[in-house]
Amino acid sequence: MRWLAIPYEAVEIRTALIQRYRGQGIPSLVLIDLQGNMKKNTCRMDVTNKGPLCLSRLFIEFFYRLVH
Secondary structure, eight states: OOOOOOOTTOHHHHHHHHHHHTOOSSSOOOEEOTTSOEEESOHHHHHHHHOGGGGHHHHHHHHHHHHO
């Protein structure tokens, strides 16, 4: 499965994101809303332990709010 990623060489961007969203290592997977507010920063652990479908409820809720 492909994920959006910040290039490792982009140190300033990575540092800013880690500070803002309390990144917990590489790779990190953080769920944010449209305003950039962190909703969950343990998504990587969830996906590792439960598989990628574990986040489907959160994505469904997010997209529902997006269109309503």
